[in-house]
Amino acid sequence: MSTYKRPSLSDATRGRILFGGDYNPEQWPEETWQEDVRLMKEAGVNSVTLGVFSWAKLEPRPGAREFGWLDRLMDLMHDSDIGVVLATPTSSPPPWIGRLHPETLPRDEDGRVEWWGSRQHFSHSSAVYRRYAAAITEDLAARYGSHPALTMWHINNEYCTFDYGDEAAAAFRRWLQDKYATVEALNEAWGTAFWSQGYDGWHEILPPRHAHYMKNPTHVLDFKRFTSDMLLECCVAERDIVRRHTPRVPVTSNFMPMWVGQDGWKWAAEEDVVSVDIYPDPRDPFGAQNGALIQDLTRSQAAGGPWMLMEQAAGPVNWRGVNHPKPRGINRLWSLQAVARGADAVCYFQWRQSRQGAEKFHSGMFGHAGERGRTFQEIKQLGGELALIGTEVTDSQLRSDIAVLHDWNAWWAGAQDGRLSSEVDYFEVVRAWHRALWEAHLASAFAHPEHDLTAYKLVVVPQLYLLTDAAIDNLLAYVRGGGTLVCGFLTGVADEDDRVRPGGMDMRLRELFGVRTLHEWWPLDAGERAECDGFRGTLWSEEIEAEDAVVEAVYKGGELDGLPAVLRKGGAWYVSTLPEPAALRALLADVADRAGARPVLDGIPAGVEVVRRGALLFVLNHGQDAVSVDVPGDHRDLLTGASVTGSVRLERYGAAVLAP
Numbered sequence: 001m002s003t004y005k006r007p008s009l010s011d012a013t014r015g016r017i018l019f020g021g022d023y024n025p026e027q028w029p030e031e032t033w034q035e036d037v038r039l040m041k042e043a044g045v046n047s048v049t050l051g052v053f054s055w056a057k058l059e060p061r062p063g064a065r066e067f068g069w070l071d072r073l074m075d076l077m078h079d080s081d082i083g084v085v086l087a088t089p090t091s092s093p094p095p096w097i098g099r100l101h102p103e104t105l106p107r108d109e110d111g112r113v114e115w116w117g118s119r120q121h122f123s124h125s126s127a128v129y130r131r132y133a134a135a136i137t138e139d140l141a142a143r144y145g146s147h148p149a150l151t152m153w154h155i156n157n158e159y160c161t162f163d164y165g166d167e168a169a170a171a172f173r174r175w176l177q178d179k180y181a182t183v184e185a186l187n188e189a190w191g192t193a194f195w196s197q198g199y200d201g202w203h204e205i206l207p208p209r210h211a212h213y214m215k216n217p218t219h220v221l222d223f224k225r226f227t228s229d230m231l232l233e234c235c236v237a238e239r240d241i242v243r244r245h246t247p248r249v250p251v252t253s254n255f256m257p258m259w260v261g262q263d264g265w266k267w268a269a270e271e272d273v274v275s276v277d278i279y280p281d282p283r284d285p286f287g288a289q290n291g292a293l294i295q296d297l298t299r300s301q302a303a304g305g306p307w308m309l310m311e312q313a314a315g316p317v318n319w320r321g322v323n324h325p326k327p328r329g330i331n332r333l334w335s336l337q338a339v340a341r342g343a344d345a346v347c348y349f350q351w352r353q354s355r356q357g358a359e360k361f362h363s364g365m366f367g368h369a370g371e372r373g374r375t376f377q378e379i380k381q382l383g384g385e386l387a388l389i390g391t392e393v394t395d396s397q398l399r400s401d402i403a404v405l406h407d408w409n410a411w412w413a414g415a416q417d418g419r420l421s422s423e424v425d426y427f428e429v430v431r432a433w434h435r436a437l438w439e440a441h442l443a444s445a446f447a448h449p450e451h452d453l454t455a456y457k458l459v460v461v462p463q464l465y466l467l468t469d470a471a472i473d474n475l476l477a478y479v480r481g482g483g484t485l486v487c488g489f490l491t492g493v494a495d496e497d498d499r500v501r502p503g504g505m506d507m508r509l510r511e512l513f514g515v516r517t518l519h520e521w522w523p524l525d526a527g528e529r530a531e532c533d534g535f536r537g538t539l540w541s542e543e544i545e546a547e548d549a550v551v552e553a554v555y556k557g558g559e560l561d562g563l564p565a566v567l568r569k570g571g572a573w574y575v576s577t578l579p580e581p582a583a584l585r586a587l588l589a590d591v592a593d594r595a596g597a598r599p600v601l602d603g604i605p606a607g608v609e610v611v612r613r614g615a616l617l618f619v620l621n622h623g624q625d626a627v628s629v630d631v632p633g634d635h636r637d638l639l640t641g642a643s644v645t646g647s648v649r650l651e652r653y654g655a656a657v658l659a660p
Contacts, residue, residue: 007250009273009306010395012083012151013344016046017390019383020082021348021365022311023048025073026057028352033073036352037080039366043376044383047083048351049310050074051140052157053119055089059136061096067143074149083151085252086144088238090133091157092119097132104129107165110210118358123163124230125171130237137238145245152273153242154310155253159231160261164207168230173202175226189497190218217416218498224412228263236270254310255301257294258427260415263408265448268301277311277349280334282326286435288609288622291334292341293434297406299342300446304397306344309335314348315363315375323361328374329653332382333620336655339386340611340618344394346386389616389638389657396614400445401457401597404434407449407464407471413498414465414490421523424539426463429488432578433462433588439581440589441599441610453478458595460588461487466494472508479512479572484595486573486588487513489540490521514549514569518542522560530577531556532565537577541565544576571595603630608650617658621650635660 012018020040025033040048050073051058058066077084098105098116104126106114114121122129144150180186183199192198197216199205208215208223239251250272255264257278268274276298280287298307314331316323335346353364367375411426437444437460444460449471453459459478464471472492479485492509494500503510504518520543524530530537533553541555546564552573553566566587567574579587592598600612607623616638619629628649635644635658648656 004247007248007272009250009308009344011248011250012047012085012273013306013390013394015391015394017339017343017386017394018047018083018308018345018347019386020045020047020351021049022052022350023050023352024053024350024354025050026054026069027354027356030069030072032352033076036366037076037082039371039376040082040351041080043365043380044387045082045351045365047085047151047345047347048077049085049087049154049347050077051089052087052154053089053092054087055092055136056094058089058140059094062100065139070144074144074147078147078149082149084147084149085152085154086140086150087154088133088137088140088156088242090122090137090155090234090238091159093122093129093132097129101126101128103165103167105165106161106163106168108162109164109208111164120158120161122161123165123167124161124227124234125163125167127167130234133234134237134241137241141242141245145242145249150246150249153239153246153249153251155235155238155242155251158254158256158277159235160256160259161231162227162261164209169206171230172207172223172226173205175229176205176222177202179222190216190222191497191499192216214417217413217418220416221409221413221498224261225263225409227261228266228408231262232267232270235267239270252308252310255298258297260408260411260427264297264301265408273308274298274302275308275310275345278309278338279311279313279317281320281324282330283324286431288334288337288620289435289438290431291337292438292609293431295338295341295343296400296404296434296444297446299398302342304445305342306395306397307342308345308347309338309343310345310347311349312338312347313363314365314379315367316361317363318359318361325363327653328378331375331378332385333622333653333655335382335386336618336657337609337611337620339389339393340398340609340613340620342398342613346382385639392638392659393613393616393657396616398443398611398613400443401595402437402442402444402592403447403451403453403456403459404430404437404444405449405459405461405464406430406446407466409496410464410466413494414463416498420521421540423523423526424463424490426465429539429578430462432581432584433460433488436581436585436588437592438609439606440585440592441601441604442589442592442597443600443611450474453483454481456483457597458484458486458592461485461491463488464491466496466498467492467506468496472506476508476512479570482571484571484573484591485512486575486591488578489542489576512569512572513574514546514567514572515544515574516547517545519545529580530558530560530565532577532579535579535583537565537579539578540576542576601629601631605629615660619648619650619656619658621652621654624652626651626654631658633660
């Protein structure tokens with residue numbers, strides 16, 4: 001019987017908040033390293049990520065190993081008491097691999113090769129790529145596994161490669177054979193009787209490449225599942241290598257925020273530490289809410305435990321149409337927001353801003369302005385403050401009485417070409433519901449629809465077009481057990497094969513919500529509104545007939561005049577449109593209050609976020625103006641050392657971390 005216990009983020013933090021970022025010293029003369037260390041110590045940096053894009057330097061030609069520079073760097077970090085998150089460099093293969101082995105290069109759906117000269121230019125299905133990736137990972141693990149600077153492994157970087165080439169085609173066929181066993185079962189699942197698409201043998205099946213018209217949606221859905229699984233196979237293969245050498249060193253691979261290409265629930269189950277990169281637009285009026293959404297999702301992927309903010313920007317990025325710097329205080333505020341919502345590591349891309357290459361205008365902790373630059377001065381302030389609160393907050397958790405259900409499979413299926421409305425964007429619908437909860441000061445977590453939901457007082461489903469039978473049974477059991485469920489439109493329409501369920505919504509859900517008949521879906525045009533009792537709906541409306549349900553709101557005017565817009569049957573609510581923001585916020589706040597889920601404090605001003613993590617109360621002002629927030633009792637602000645009684649005043653983008 002195995003006694004192996006997976007390591008966790010706490011094995012790396014050791015009572016501190018990790019603070020630092022990607023360090024790419026190979027871009028600089030070696031004499032710069034000592035200056036970097038001096039500046040890092042001045043800024044309170046205690047962790048750096050090394051080697052993310054170093055494969056060409058480590059292996060400049062097949063089989064060569066140039067480890068000397070990394071040996072010196074690892075020793076320097078250890079001597080300076082700076083821990084190292086060591087990356088496998090496999091996200092950017094050296095040019096010689098593509099030149100010698102063109103089959104390792106991915107192809108897009110039109111058959112065009114993605115050549116070297118950027119990054120992520122690898123076919124996840126290529127045995128040659130995987131062999132080279134395993135070899136460099138093996139040698140890194142053998143050489144540095146016992147190095148005292150090593151605190152964590154970082155596998156690859158932002159896995160995101162799609163491949164429609166021949167290597168992927170062969171792997172896709174094997175994946176399908178494992179799933180369906182017979183071509184007949186695949187034809188049934190894919191509905192290939194439509195448009196004469198029936199397959200006579202596995203050899204006929206290709207990735208969903210460029211086609212004359214709409215592609216088979218279940219074919220596309222399975223290819224998305226396959227792509228996520230192939231990337232995960234690459235990740236797990238490297239993870240297993242480093243784990244064999246260092247079983248007590250935690251392993252991570254960083255997610256991009258709410259990225260469509262990975263089944264994040266499945267991936268997170270394979271990681272010791274869940275990490276994410278978050279880059280809200282500082283000009284986005286809902287940037288803080290978008291950050292909170294990603295933070296809540298990442299914490300939930302980590303099963304409620306601490307997680308790692310692997311990357312953020314200290315200033316502007318370089319990949320938006322217009323790349324704005326962060327106003328004074330925003331970097332500090334959003335970093336503390338991440339800690340409030342469960343992060344025990346606050347890191348950046350990157351330490352020193354590059355002078356060359358594609359990301360030389362992407363900010364760094366130490367930017368082009370140098371030591372006197374505002375960005376670096378703010379980094380120093382933040383590093384000092386994180387050191388003050390680290391021992392008080394690390395390993396603590398925050399409680400959420402509300403779960404927002406999310407599933408990548410439902411996202412993938414709902415995004416098919418033949419959908420009823422291209423105006424309906426799954427992520428934006430989820431964001432709207434999360435924003436309503438955030439603005440109502442209600443703490444929420446995310447959950448998969450098949451997760452155990454019994455701990456939550458309220459479960460909200462913004463939209464889950466695809467639901468498995470197990471997920472539907474789980475929702476029914478939750479409500480029958482006394483839980484409160486609020487469900488948005490276009491949910492439970494299809495099964496796991498994207499087969500529309502009889503009635504347009506699963507019969508069990510129709511009975512749960514009191515929907516006798518769903519006659520028609522009535523999507524709305526951009527800018528169109530559906531008038532309802534006391535609010536206006538956006539994006540969508542439905543022609544439904546109620547049975548044994550309380551009609552909480554009806555449509556007013558037009559084809560749907562007098563028909564139900566919002567239904568309630570016992571503890572189950574169905575919302576057949578997307579109410580405008582204020583109305584959705586009021587609806588969810590009211591239902592949450594009835595269910596016993598309430599804000600941490602009463603009377604929180606608009607624009608202020610209050611989060612309780614463990615014993616600490618984080619009070620964050622996202623507004624442009626100073627504000628006072630009532631905080632009953634006596635507290636000590638860990639950031640300033642000041643005593644706080646009754647209320648705390650926060651300046652523009654100000655923050656307080658209050659201990660009892």
